[in-house]
Amino acid sequence: MEKTLNTPARAVSRRSLVALGLTALFAGTLAGCGAKPADTAGSTPAKAVELQVFAANSLEKAMPEVQALYTEKTGVTFADTQFKASGDLIEQMRAGAQADALITASKGTMDDAAAGGLVDEATRLDMFVNDLVVVKAEGSDVEIASLEDVKNIEGKVAIGDAVTVPAGKYANQALSTIGLYTGAAGDDGVYAPEFADRVALADKVGTAAKYVSTGDATIGFVYSSDIFRYDGIEQAFVCPEDTHKPIVYPGAVAASSEHAKAAADFLDFCMNDAEAQKVWAKYGFELFA
Secondary structure, X not given: OOOOOOOOOOOHHHHOOOOOOHHHHHOOOOOOOOOOOOOHHHOOOOOOOEEOEEEEHHHOOHHHHHHHHHHHHHOOEEOOOEEXXXXXXXHHHHOXXXXXXXXXXXXXXXXHHHHOOOEOHHHOEEEEEOOEEEEEEOOOOOOOOOHHXXXXXXXXXXXXXXXXXXXXXXXXXXXXXXXXXXXXXXXXXXXXXXXXXXXXXEOOHHHHHHHHHOOOOOEEEEEHHHHHOOOOEEEEEEOOHHHOOOOEEEEEEEOOOOOHHHHHHHHHHHHHOHHHHHHHHHOOOEEOO
């Protein structure tokens, strides 16, 4: 079944961006005037660049298509891209995992990466925006006309663990506006007693979607783009933007990258290439304006 979304009116024309010029940050100096021309006849060919990207789980459908486009146009290839909860990606980097670029699903998690010296702050840019939605199983007769209706839903409510899953943090922020969570930040409170035993905590957005699709939860909180990623779920309600902080995906070059310029070029491609923009739009992402 083709999935459609009734998302808030936010035109894809937001893709229009000011050129970022990231590559200038990594421009090398020219060789000295007296240097002799290299004898290329017997030289060793330059080693092909392979980038290691760490990206938020919700990008796992769109990102490989964009990477394939980039490889086709530039020859740059990619190692096995890591798609995990943003907090888990940062923990991997703290533990010494090698990465060239990091894209998280919230500003807060990128702030953590910057504070820990894991990314080059000068290369940081806001890349995508998303919506927080309540989903139900495909074909379910559950109806939600407002967040208040969540209080009356029978069965479990799937929510990502706010410690590592940004979508869970945004969900808690929304729930705080109707008294079902005590902390406005989304990770600083507890669920209301009458609601706590109905929460099905998920280690990632995909798990929350699975709980809903299998019937282990009646509804769940995910991103609008997740409806394109997972079978068996459909949109029940779009959470108003004023109930949670803006959902922004920042990207940055990893501080330890050995291919910093190539990583910056790829992030620029993600934002400015017309074909890449079509891929993001296909999976429900809008470029940050």
